[in-house]
Amino acid sequence: xxxxxxxxxxxxxxxxxxxxxxxVDLFHRLEGPSPAHLFGxxxxxxxxxxxxxxxxxxxxxxxxxxxxxxxxxxxxxxxAVHPSPILRRALLALADALASIPALLLCLFxxxxxRPGYAALILALAVGGWIPYARLSLSHLDTLKLDPSLQQxxxxxxxxxxxxxxxxxxxxxxxxxxxxxxxxxAVVLAEGGLSFLGLGLPPEQASWGSMLAAGRAFLLVSPWxxxxxxLGLLALLIATEANRHPGEEAATGPK
Amino acid sequence: MxxxxxxxxxxxxxxxxxxxLLQVLPRWLPEDPARIAAGEWASETEVAALRHLMRLDLxxxxxxxxxxxxxxxxxxxxxxxxxxxxxxxxxSGFPVSLRLAFFSLVLSALxxxxxxxxxxxxxxxxxxxxxxxxYVAGPLLLWTVAQHVRWIPVAGIQxxxxxxxxxxxxxxxxxxxxxxxxxAQLEALRECYGLRVWKAAGVPKSTQWLKWIxxxxxxxxxxxxxxxxxxxxGGAVLTETIFSLPGLxxxxxxxxxxxxxxxxxxxxxxxxxxxxxxxxxxxxxxxFLDPRTx
Numbered sequence: 001x002x003x004x005x006x007x008x009x010x011x012x013x014x015x016x017x018x019x020x021x022x023x024v025d026l027f028h029r030l031e032g033p034s035p036a037h038l039f040g041x042x043x044x045x046x047x048x049x050x051x052x053x054x055x056x057x058x059x060x061x062x063x064x065x066x067x068x069x070x071x072x073x074x075x076x077x078x079x080a081v082h083p084s085p086i087l088r089r090a091l092l093a094l095a096d097a098l099a100s101i102p103a104l105l106l107c108l109f110x111x112x113x114x115r116p117g118y119a120a121l122i123l124a125l126a127v128g129g130w131i132p133y134a135r136l137s138l139s140h141l142d143t144l145k146l147d148p149s150l151q152q153x154x155x156x157x158x159x160x161x162x163x164x165x166x167x168x169x170x171x172x173x174x175x176x177x178x179x180x181x182x183x184x185x186a187v188v189l190a191e192g193g194l195s196f197l198g199l200g201l202p203p204e205q206a207s208w209g210s211m212l213a214a215g216r217a218f219l220l221v222s223p224w225x226x227x228x229x230x231l232g233l234l235a236l237l238i239a240t241e242a243n244r245h246p247g248e249e250a251a252t253g254p255k
Numbered sequence: 256m257x258x259x260x261x262x263x264x265x266x267x268x269x270x271x272x273x274x275x276l277l278q279v280l281p282r283w284l285p286e287d288p289a290r291i292a293a294g295e296w297a298s299e300t301e302v303a304a305l306r307h308l309m310r311l312d313l314x315x316x317x318x319x320x321x322x323x324x325x326x327x328x329x330x331x332x333x334x335x336x337x338x339x340x341x342x343x344x345x346x347s348g349f350p351v352s353l354r355l356a357f358f359s360l361v362l363s364a365l366x367x368x369x370x371x372x373x374x375x376x377x378x379x380x381x382x383x384x385x386x387x388x389x390y391v392a393g394p395l396l397l398w399t400v401a402q403h404v405r406w407i408p409v410a411g412i413q414x415x416x417x418x419x420x421x422x423x424x425x426x427x428x429x430x431x432x433x434x435x436x437x438x439a440q441l442e443a444l445r446e447c448y449g450l451r452v453w454k455a456a457g458v459p460k461s462t463q464w465l466k467w468i469x470x471x472x473x474x475x476x477x478x479x480x481x482x483x484x485x486x487x488x489g490g491a492v493l494t495e496t497i498f499s500l501p502g503l504x505x506x507x508x509x510x511x512x513x514x515x516x517x518x519x520x521x522x523x524x525x526x527x528x529x530x531x532x533x534x535x536x537x538x539x540x541x542x543f544l545d546p547r548t549x
Binding site for chain 1: 379382387398486
């Protein structure tokens, strides 16, 4: 139910994700909320509601898109290596190594030598993002392989593609999507942090992270640019938090 | 003992692969790091000189050999921006970040226990805490507290009051995650048959807590704390930027804008080493607390 709510909201917002960047109006800088500008204006006189909306749409779009990409990369990697024990070891070792670099540090290291833009952001986040999905798929593929219906399909000569789409993926999906619901929040969080540092989305593109950074600079003059994206992030992250799979904590506890 | 050695070896192996990855990743990027560092208008010779300093002109095995040599001598290479050994620069930033990490972790543990509970309200408080990353909580704290309370500095290090706001900002989301795990554990313990027998038999509350509840909760809680402590050097980047604290995070951001590859490699390697060391320590402490994990 909540998941479908998020999906609906993001599809609604998707249409606005790549809209313009707002009109600069230097005579109305850093104003509070008014009928003309519902949320006020930023340091260049651009409408904050417009930018807030764009920032939210981009955060959600990136969150959904990148999480799908991570799931895709993770499962494909797991699928590619799991028949061979050596390759599987190698993949897990790579995952361990990448996971032992704090996520933000890895992103920053990669972004230092990429040209700023969407492609750089996607690449930097994807290098570490596939790991949980690959681990999950690898750990479940072994038991799923023994499934009688899959065995039967194999005996009847079904193609690998058919087995994957009709037998394996539908069973992996509940596990992967539970992790992915948390992953969306993590991507939004990371994008916000990188944009806050000026390394995420290109500077002219509105993002909650870069709005917060600008809001921090003009804190004493007008706090509005700080307040709106904070509320937006709070709402979005609480939504993903509420979406967390309830069985997850139990899995970490003592048996 | 055997398992201790095995996990140490595994940690060393993954740290070794991080070191190799940090040498290999810049070579795999779609564009030449030396060109990006030198700028669009640099001449070919300038780019080549920079490439040499970054050791990207050498074949991989030689670059790795040189880097190993640096590691053995404890210098981690030369910073391109400061012309000083990277290790020396990191040594000046590390104490600041370590203090920040330590204080905020202690604070987050205290906050986490305050947020524990199974009521709807406690759940919302926890969700809100998790949903307040440091780049939201930090500027909001500056706005609400720092501009009104005179003795709290807004930026830079000025005595112990410096640490109050950064630590609160960093601790809030950490505390939310911790208390979620702790609450789930306490909830699970309510179903626990043995503990119910103790309660029915009138075993004093203090004994219940000391002998049963705390040991049962501390395992998963420690796992989370370990993961968080290991990742705190990442959180330090944002915190130190917001509050202008001269630690590793600010050094990393500086190295990033200067495209100082050896400095970046050194900082990230230190971050990974810190993470791996914390994981090892947590495993050791857990083996001590819970014989089943030994």
